[in-house]
Amino acid sequence: MAGPAGAPVKRTAFGQLGIAGSIAAVMVACALLAPLLAPHDPYVGMLADRLLPPSWLDGGDVRYLLGTDILGRDVLSRLLYGARVSLLVAVAAVMLAGIVGSTIGIVAGYFGGWLDSVLMRIVDLVVSLPMILIALLVGVIAGPSLTNIIIIIGFVLWSQFARMARAETLRVRQLAFIDLARSAGLAAPRIMLEHVLPNIAGPLLVLATLQVGTVIIMEASLSFLGVGVPPPAPAWGTLIADGRSYVLSAWWICIFPGLAIITTVMTANLLGDGLADRLDPARKAGGQS
Amino acid sequence: MTASPRSPQATPVLQVDGLSVDFGRADDAVRIVDEVSFSLAAGETLGLVGESGCGKSTTVLALLRLLPPRVSARVSGTVKLNGDDLLRLPEKALPAVRGRGITMIPQNPMTSLNPLFTIGRQLEECLDGPGVSPARRRELAIEQLRAVGISEPERRLNQFPHELSGGMRQRVVGACVTARSPRVLIADEPTTALDATVQVQYLDMLKSLQARSGMAMLFVTHDIGVVARICDRIAVMYAGRIVESGKVDTVLRSPRHWYTRALIDSLPPLDRQLDRLPTIAGTLPRPGTITEACRFAPRCPAAHDKCRTDIPPAVTDTDGHVVACWTPREQGSGQ
Amino acid sequence: MLKYMLRRCVEMAGAMLVMSLLVFMLGRALGDPVSLLLSDYATAEDRALLTQELGLDKPLAVQYLTFLSKALRGDLGRSISADRQPVVDSVMRRLPASLQLAAAALLVSLLVGIPLGILAALRYDSWIDHLVRGIALVGQSVPVFWLGIVLMFIFSVLLGWLPTSGYGQLRNIVLPAATMSLFSIAAVTRLTRNSMREALDSDYVRLARIKGLAESRVIWQHALSNSLVPVLTFMGTFFATMITGAVVIETVFGWPGIGRLAFEAILARDFPLMQAVVLVMTALFMSANLAVDVLQAWLDPRVRL
Numbered sequence: 001m002a003g004p005a006g007a008p009v010k011r012t013a014f015g016q017l018g019i020a021g022s023i024a025a026v027m028v029a030c031a032l033l034a035p036l037l038a039p040h041d042p043y044v045g046m047l048a049d050r051l052l053p054p055s056w057l058d059g060g061d062v063r064y065l066l067g068t069d070i071l072g073r074d075v076l077s078r079l080l081y082g083a084r085v086s087l088l089v090a091v092a093a094v095m096l097a098g099i100v101g102s103t104i105g106i107v108a109g110y111f112g113g114w115l116d117s118v119l120m121r122i123v124d125l126v127v128s129l130p131m132i133l134i135a136l137l138v139g140v141i142a143g144p145s146l147t148n149i150i151i152i153i154g155f156v157l158w159s160q161f162a163r164m165a166r167a168e169t170l171r172v173r174q175l176a177f178i179d180l181a182r183s184a185g186l187a188a189p190r191i192m193l194e195h196v197l198p199n200i201a202g203p204l205l206v207l208a209t210l211q212v213g214t215v216i217i218m219e220a221s222l223s224f225l226g227v228g229v230p231p232p233a234p235a236w237g238t239l240i241a242d243g244r245s246y247v248l249s250a251w252w253i254c255i256f257p258g259l260a261i262i263t264t265v266m267t268a269n270l271l272g273d274g275l276a277d278r279l280d281p282a283r284k285a286g287g288q289s
Numbered sequence: 290m291t292a293s294p295r296s297p298q299a300t301p302v303l304q305v306d307g308l309s310v311d312f313g314r315a316d317d318a319v320r321i322v323d324e325v326s327f328s329l330a331a332g333e334t335l336g337l338v339g340e341s342g343c344g345k346s347t348t349v350l351a352l353l354r355l356l357p358p359r360v361s362a363r364v365s366g367t368v369k370l371n372g373d374d375l376l377r378l379p380e381k382a383l384p385a386v387r388g389r390g391i392t393m394i395p396q397n398p399m400t401s402l403n404p405l406f407t408i409g410r411q412l413e414e415c416l417d418g419p420g421v422s423p424a425r426r427r428e429l430a431i432e433q434l435r436a437v438g439i440s441e442p443e444r445r446l447n448q449f450p451h452e453l454s455g456g457m458r459q460r461v462v463g464a465c466v467t468a469r470s471p472r473v474l475i476a477d478e479p480t481t482a483l484d485a486t487v488q489v490q491y492l493d494m495l496k497s498l499q500a501r502s503g504m505a506m507l508f509v510t511h512d513i514g515v516v517a518r519i520c521d522r523i524a525v526m527y528a529g530r531i532v533e534s535g536k537v538d539t540v541l542r543s544p545r546h547w548y549t550r551a552l553i554d555s556l557p558p559l560d561r562q563l564d565r566l567p568t569i570a571g572t573l574p575r576p577g578t579i580t581e582a583c584r585f586a587p588r589c590p591a592a593h594d595k596c597r598t599d600i601p602p603a604v605t606d607t608d609g610h611v612v613a614c615w616t617p618r619e620q621g622s623g624q
Numbered sequence: 625m626l627k628y629m630l631r632r633c634v635e636m637a638g639a640m641l642v643m644s645l646l647v648f649m650l651g652r653a654l655g656d657p658v659s660l661l662l663s664d665y666a667t668a669e670d671r672a673l674l675t676q677e678l679g680l681d682k683p684l685a686v687q688y689l690t691f692l693s694k695a696l697r698g699d700l701g702r703s704i705s706a707d708r709q710p711v712v713d714s715v716m717r718r719l720p721a722s723l724q725l726a727a728a729a730l731l732v733s734l735l736v737g738i739p740l741g742i743l744a745a746l747r748y749d750s751w752i753d754h755l756v757r758g759i760a761l762v763g764q765s766v767p768v769f770w771l772g773i774v775l776m777f778i779f780s781v782l783l784g785w786l787p788t789s790g791y792g793q794l795r796n797i798v799l800p801a802a803t804m805s806l807f808s809i810a811a812v813t814r815l816t817r818n819s820m821r822e823a824l825d826s827d828y829v830r831l832a833r834i835k836g837l838a839e840s841r842v843i844w845q846h847a848l849s850n851s852l853v854p855v856l857t858f859m860g861t862f863f864a865t866m867i868t869g870a871v872v873i874e875t876v877f878g879w880p881g882i883g884r885l886a887f888e889a890i891l892a893r894d895f896p897l898m899q900a901v902v903l904v905m906t907a908l909f910m911s912a913n914l915a916v917d918v919l920q921a922w923l924d925p926r927v928r929l
Binding site for chain 3: 353358383386387389395400401402404405406451466468469
C-alpha cells in the first residue's frame with residue numbers, strides 16, 4: 001500500500017553531508033599544512049612569553065592568537081600540530097580495525113559453516129570484554145608510543161567491523177551475481193575482493209567515519225592519562241592534561257584543545273550520519289530493482 | 290461525486306459522504322481520496338475493491354482518524370456513525386468510539402500485537418470497564434478467543450505473540466477489536482499475509498462473528514474473488530474515486546465501468562490454466578496528476594475526448610447500480 | 625528463564641577466564657615478569673624468591689594455572705610501591721566510592737534521559753525535539769575529562785558553588801556524577817526518542833488505538849515499554865564507557881575510587897596493582913551486563929529463548 005507511508009519526507013542529507021564534508025576537508029588541510037600554517041614552533045617556547053592569554057584579551061599578544069602555555073609555546077601552533085597527531089592516530093587505527101575486522105567478517109559471512117561459528121564466537125567474546133582496560137594495561141607494561149596506541153585502539157575496534165562486514169556479506173551473498181561469479185569459476189578470494197567488498201563498502205565506510213569520532217575521544221582519554229601518544233607530541237589529550245593544573249590562571253591552554261576535539265568528533269558523526277542517509281539501503285534497493 | 294445505493298429497507302449505521310483526503314501542505318497538497326461516499330447497514334458487508342495504491346487504506350484510516358500526524362493529511366467530508374460525525378469529534382472522545390462504535394482489523398497480523406505483552410493482557414484490556422471483575426474479564430476473554438476459533442484459549446492467554454502462528458495472531462487481533470461488540474468492523478486486507486487455506490478459514494470466522502453480532506462490515510481488498518465470497522455489495526475504487534458500486538451479483542455479472550471489467554478479467558479462471566493472466570495495460574496515475582478528467586481514461590479502451598476533459602458523474606439505475614463513466618458498457622453485456 | 629540465566633552465567637565465567645588469560649599473557653609477552661612485579665628497588669633476594677614463586681622455569685600453562693588458582697583465592701600479588709600492600713586489599717578499599725559514583729551517574733542518566741527522550745518523541749519536530757537532538761549530538765562529542773575540567777572551572781572556581789574534589793558528602797558527588805552522566809544522558813535521550821517514535825508509528829500502537837484504549841494507556845504502556853528495550857540494550861555500551869569515564873573522572877575530581885587507583889598504578893607503572901584493577905573492573909562490568917540481560921529477558925519475552 002503506497003498509502004500514508006508514501007508521503008514525501010524532508011531530505012536534508014545532502015546539505016548535512018556537504019557542510020560536514022567541507023569542515024572535515026578544512027580540518028584535514030589544517031593538519032597536513034600545519035608546518036606552513038603554524039606561526040611558531042610547537043615544541044619550543046619563549047619562556048619570556050609564558051602564559052600569555054589569547055590576543056583579544058587584556059595582556060594578550062598579537063603574535064599568539066590563542067595564547068601560550070607554561071613553557072611559552074604557542075597554543076595555536078600546538079593545536080595545529082596536534083591535529084596531525086590526533087587525525088593520524090584516528091585514521092590509522094580505524095584503517096587497521098577496518099581491514100582486520102572486515103576481512104574476518106567477509107570470510108566468516110562468505111564461507112559460513114563452522115568457520116563462521118568460530119569467528120563469530122570470538123567476536124562475541126571480544127565485544128563482551130572491556131577492551132579499554134587492556135589498552136591501559138598495555139600502556140603500563142610497554143609504555144606509551146604512537147605505534148602502540150594505534151595497535152591498541154585498532155584492537156579495541158575491529159570486532160564491530162567484523163560484525164557489520166559479516167551481516168552485509170550474508171546479504172550480498174544471496175544476490176545473483178555472486179552465484180554467477182562462482183559458476184564462472186572465480187576463486188573465492190577474488191570473488192570476495194572484487195564482488196563482495198565493493199557491494200558492502202558503503203555501510204563499512206559509514207561505520208569507519210563514525211568510528212573516527214570514537215577513536216579521537218579514546219586517544220585523547222588515553223593521552224590524558226599518560227598512556228597514549230607520548231610527549232612531546234602535542235596530542236590534544238596531552239594538551240588538556242598539560243593545561244589542567246593551570247585552568248584557574250590560564251584556561252585557554254585546555255579549553256581550546258577540548259573545542260578542537262568536540263568539533264572534530266561532531267564533524268565525524270555528522271559526516272557518518274549524512275553518508276548513511278545517502279547510502280540508505282532502502283533507497284539503494286529501490287534504485288537497483 | 291459518486292453515490293452508493295442504500296439498501297432501501299435499512300437505515301445505515303455508517304454513512305460516509307464526500308470523504309476526501311489531501312496529503313501535504315496547502316500549496317502542493319495531493320488529493321489521495323476524492324469525494325468518496327458510501328453507506329453501510331447493520332449486518333451488511335460492503336467490499337471496497339481496488340489495486341494497491343488506489344487509496345483504499347487511506348480511506349479507512351481516515352474513517353477511524355488514524356492517519357499518522359507526520360503525513361499532515363487534511364480530511365474533509367462527513368463520516369456519520371449512528372448520527373455522530375466522527376471527523377468532528379474531539380480527540381478525547383475517539384477512544385470511546387473506536388472500540389465500541391467502529392473498529393478495524395489491520396493488514397499485518399505479524400506486527401499488530403504488542404510483542405512484550407501476553408495475549409491475555411492485550412485481550413483483557415479491551416474488556417476493561419467499571420464493574421468488570423478480573424475473573425469475569427478472564428472469562429470474557431476466553432469466550433472471545435473461542436468465538437474467533439482459537440483452540441485451548443486458557444493456555445493461549447498466557448502466551449506471547451511470538452509463540453503463535455500468523456493465522457492465530459490474526460484471529461487474536463480479530464478477538465481484540467471485536468471484544469466490545471462494535472457496530473462497524475473494517476477489515477483492511479486482513480488475509481493477505483496468510484496462506485490460502487488459512488485465508489478461507491479466517492473469512493468464515495469473520496462471517497460467523499458478523500452473524501452473531503449483526504455488525505456491519507467494510508471489507509477492503511484487491512481480491513475480487515474474496516468479495517464475491519463474502520460481500521453483499523461492492524464499491525470499486527480507482528485512483529481515489531469510487532467508479533462503480535452496487536450489489537455484488539449485479540456488478541460482477543455485468544460490470545458497467547471499463548475498469549471493473551478489466552479487474553474481473555484479470556482474475557484467474559477456476560476452470561482452466563492460463564500461461565499468463567491478462568493484466569490491465571498501464572499503471573495507476575500518480576496522485577495529483579489527473580484532476581479534471583476521468584482518471585481511468587489513459588488506460589481505458591473506450592476513452593474519448595470528453596473522458597480527458599470532464600469528470601464523469603455518478604449515475605444510478607433502478608437497481609441501485611451506480612457507475613461513473615461517460616460511455617458505460619451496455620447492461621447485460623457481461624459473460 | 626532459569627536456563628537462560630544459567631547459560632549467561634557460564635558464558636560470563638568463560639569470558640572472565642579469557643580476560644585473565646589475556647592479562648596473564650600480556651604480562652609475560654610484553655615485559656620481564658619479575659621486573660613487572662617488583663619495584664626497581666627490589667633486592668636480588670626478592671627477585672630470586674619471586675622467580676621461584678612464579679615458577680618461571682616451568683611451562684607457561686603451569687604458570688597460568690598457578691596465577692589463576694591464586695587469583696581465585698583473592699591473591700593477585702603485592703603492589704610494587706613502598707608499602708607492598710596486597711593489591712586486592714587496595715582495590716576492595718576503593719571499590720565503594722566507585723560504585724557510588726557509577727550508581728549516581730546511572731540513575732541521573734536514566735532519570736534525565738528517558739523523560740527527555742519521551743518528550744522529544746511526543747513533541748516530534750517541535751523546538752523541544754530540536755533542542756534535545758542538538759544536546760544529544762554535542763553531548764556525545766565532548767570528551768568527559770575535558771567536560772569535568774570545564775564544569776569544575778565553572779561551578780567550583782568561578783561560582784564557588786561546589787567543591788573541586790573530596791569525598792563523603794552529597795555535594796562532593798554532584799560534579800563527578802554530572803560529568804560522568806552527560807554522555808549517557810545524550811545517548812539515552814537519543815535512543816529513547818528514536819525508539820519511542822518508532823513505537824508510536826508501529827502497528828501494535830495503532831491496534832491499541834483501534835481497540836479504543838485511552839491515549840495515556842497507549843503511550844505509557846504500549847509504546848513506552850517497547851521503547852525501553854533498546855535503552856536497556858544500550859546499557860552494555862554505557863558500562864563500557866563508564867570504565868574509561870571512571871578512570872578519567874575520578875582522576876580529575878580526586879575521587880577515591882578504583883578509577884583513580886588505576887591512574888595511580890599507571891603513573892607508578894605498578895603492574896600488579898593495574899592487573900588487579902583490570903580484573904576487578906572486568907568482573908564488575910560483566911556482572912552489570914548480566915544484570916541488564918536478566919532485566920531485558922524479564923521485559924522482552926522474545927529474548928528468553
